Amino acid sequence: MLEVTGLSKSFGALTVVDDVSVTVKGGEALGVMGPNGAGKSTFFDLLTGVTPSDAGRVMLDGEDISALSVEARVVAGIARAFQIPKQFASLTVREHLHLAATAGARVSASEARRLTEELLDRTGLSALADTPGGKLRLLDRKRLEFAKALATQPKLVLLDEISGGLTESEVHALVDIVRALKTPDLAIIWIEHIAHALSESCDRIMMLNLGQKVIEDTPSVVTADPQVRALYLGEATDA
Amino acid sequence: MIVVDVILNGLMLGGLYALFGLGLSLIFGVMKIANIAHGEFAIGGAFLAIAAAIFLGAPLWLAVIGALILSFVIGFGLQLVLVNRVMGDDPVPALLMTFGLSIIIQNLLVELFGADNRSLDIGPLATAGIDLGPVSIGVFPLILFVVAIALFAALHWMLHHTKAGRNIRATSDDPDMVGMMGMERAHIFAIVMGVSAALAALAGIMLAMRGSITPFSGAERLLIAFEVIVIGGLGSIWGSLLGGLALGLVHVIALRLDPSSGPLYGHLLLLAILLLRPEGLAGRKAQR
Secondary structure, X not given: OEEEEEEXXXXXXXXXXXXXXXXXXXXXXXXXXXXXXXXXXXXXXXXXXXXXXXXXXXXXXXXXXXXXXXXXXXXXXXXXXXXXXXXXXXXXXXXXXXXXXXXXOOOOHHHHHHHHHHHHHHOOOHXXXXXXXXXXXXXXXXXXXXXHHHHOOOOEEEEEOOOOOOOHHHHXXXXXXXXXXXOOOOEEEEEOOOHHHHHHHOOEEEEEEOOEEEEEEOHHHHHHOHHHHHHHHHHHHHO | OHHHHHHHHHHHHHHHHHHHHHHHHHHXXXXXXXXXXXXXXXXXXHHHHHHHHHHOOOOHHHHHHHHHHHHHHHHHHHHHHOHHHHOOOOOHHHHHHHHHHHXXXXXXXXXXXXXXXXOOOOHHXXXXXXXXXXXXXXXXXXXXXXXXHHHHHHHHHHHHHOHHHHHHHHHHHOXXXXXXXXXXXXXXXXXXXXHHHHHHHHXXXXXXXXXXXXOOOHHHHHHHHHHHHHHHOOOOHHHHHHHHHHHHHHHHHHHHHOOOOOOHHHHHHHHHHHHHOOOOOOOOOOOO
């Protein structure tokens, strides 16, 4: 589904993403780990087109999207859920999803309404459908963040440290949600600090450090890797 | 009874002022920029109607509708082709761009129509009045007031009950996120500029029906529009209505008490609002 080749980005003399290549198939979930400043978020910015890349190619479902704008990439099928959920203060939950469906998935108004009601149901937001985005609690805002991403009918979902601020049991709930997302025509990339969340939900984990790919393998291999353990223990003492 | 007469006249003048503020408020609310060419959009729209009515001989209603549609198209096009190029985190380039546009439009109008006073003739309607016992009110000011209120209500309805309105509100809340949901905010900006230009044109047309205009009348209307939206509360649609009515009342009352004061007391009202309630009559306290 997603094929990234030689993706690079420098800010001045600092290379933030350095020649990263990775492939994620439909139905697959890839976890991304790395210390702060490893280039994880910039990697997402390059995929979504928020930041233009210096070199490399991004193919989505056989289509080269490297030169497309942020908006066009959403329509092509990339959705992103943020660590700090963003919502329109004055739009209701239902309006958010309807907007995402009409703008991002480019479906008709009636199809958008159907999709909206389905997602309200699936993400447990039905009771809050008419609540303005500015009045939601954190967990509901996370739900909305998910529902919004799915409403654009993506082929690739990017999850950006979405467990931030959640309790341990809520993280478990999140893992279940991500597992439930796995369908044959959807690829998932999840950036997260919590290693066990990724181990439980992802098929492979990629470790980034200083913008470079250190290792990409199954969760059990990656979490046992001495290099990874060193990086993560280092991070643990920093934090 | 003079009191009632003054209040009614103030409110009706305020309706026109509010209409001048409405388009500017919409632009500010959605794009977070000040459109310096707003006054010229109003006067230019009025001259379009004058050209159609006087030079082409079109009936008045057709001239007005034609001018409104053309104003929308011009506003839409200018935003799409010019102003969108300089929209960004820094509001200054867009401000300078609209300042440039205001000068160009004004000079274009002088070139085409000369510097004379012009007005739109509405026939006997201009002097018709309704006798309400002790006071009488003009039919045309009343129509003007009703149209202004109706437009505020229509815009409010459009923003809350149509797809375009929802997209406009979303863009106003967070233009970056709109892009991340796959929507081209440049198109939303263009629609908003078009609607704003048409609203300005209608205000300009009503001004030309009520009195007369010259190609230089824009600056003064821009000042009134700014006063209206600051008094009412920046970016708030209903605030503009309140601001317009307040400014109209103050102008009419002041001219009755002190006939040589001109717009002085309106400016003093602005100053008082800035000192006592800087968020405006309907504005909320600044967040974050």
